[in-house]
Amino acid sequence: MYTVAALYHFTRFEDPAALRDPLLALCEAQGICGSLLLAREGINGTIAGPAAGIEAVLAHVRALPGCADLEWKLSTAAERPFARMKVRLKKEIVSMGQPDVDPLARVGHYVEPADWNALIRAEDVAVIDTRNDYEVAIGTFEGAVDPQTESFRDFPAWWEQNKDRFHNKRIAMFCTGGIRCEKSTNFLLGQGVEEVYHLKGGILKYLEEVPAADSTWQGECFVFDRRVSVGHGLVEGPHELCHACRRPILPEDRSRPEYEEGVSCHFCIEETSEADKARFRERQKQIALARARGEHHLPGFDD
Known part of the structure; x- marks a missing residue:
């Protein structure tokens, strides 16, 4: 059984290249597989391996500049989810292509999973799924708007074309683990939207904490590893x-x-x-x- 950790953190890395080799060496020494992205704006990725190895890597990441309050989500996989370990240097840890977007400046209101259902059922709230079309195809929240984007970089153009649909609405947004909403909520605030909310910890945290009997989630959640999808309780789904x-x-x-x-x-x-x-x-x-x-x-x- 493999322990899987999904993590991200926005911070300021002065020299992300200097962080790469020590992080990769530790992951390899601990028998960790997966992918981590480093950029000046922070770190993002998913890793898998023995529980002790995952804890060692998380401790290392928490010791990086500005990462003491790193949050992560744990799940399990019956088989090895990745073939190897990669630590890559990128311009963005999640690509939106909007230089003025800065989640460290401000983001939307975080909504705990336990409070999410009440929010999205309010008549004055529009719920937007910020994920890609193939992710939405296998599962989403009831009543959510699907932008049908092929890439997160398409979201700003979609908003520009559709923003009039959401006049006088509060906006609630969600994604797999929360990172895309850090940027999308900052983007909407910059566009003049006054009330923007996002699901804290993303779909994964919701599926972990909210019982299936109380859930407004429909289907499975796509994940970017060999499991392909997970359901309530983060149990591996049927998809290939x-x-x-x-x-x-x-x-x-x-x-x-x-x-x-x-x-x-x-x-x-x-x-x-x-x-x-x-x-x-x-x-x-x-x-x-x-x-x-x-x-x-x-x-x-x-x-």
Whole structure:
């Protein structure tokens, strides 16, 4: 059993490059896999490994400049969720492409999971899902608006085109773990929206704390690792990943005529050329050979 830790923290790193190698070395020494992003604005990522190793890495991160009050969310995975460990340097720890957005300056009102249902059921509240379209497709909160964006960087343009729909509304926003809402609520405040709220700890914290019987969540929550989705109690969900388009699919979708492992599914079969499919088949052949040699290869999250 692997312990999985999802974490992020906005702070000011003067030299994130200097933090990379010691962090990577510690993760590797502790048998940790996953991905961490470092930027001048902070740290973000998901890691997995033995519980003691996760605690050692979290202690290291908490000791970084400005990270003493780091928060994280723990869950478990039955199998190794990532093939290897990566620590990457980025311009942003979550890409929105808005240089003026600064969550350290101000963000929306945090709403605890226990108080979320009452807020989103209020008549003067509009609920917006800030995640990507393929994430929303397998689960969201009842009554939530789906911007149908392919990337978080598309959100500002979507808001500009749709903002009149939300005149005189309080805005409640949510995402997987909370990081996208740190930026999206700051963005809306900068656009003149007066009352903006976001789910503290994101969907993951809600699914961890709110009983299924009391929940307004519908479906599963997409996660960016081998588990693909989780449900209430953060129990691993039924979804798999199409390694051609990286969209979540259900086990029964493998029986559809459009499905070919690593090559296509019913979502993407018309989106790729025959040359693409030939390339995917060759990749799948290499994956099969690697598996036969007993090597880890988890396409989709590590390629």
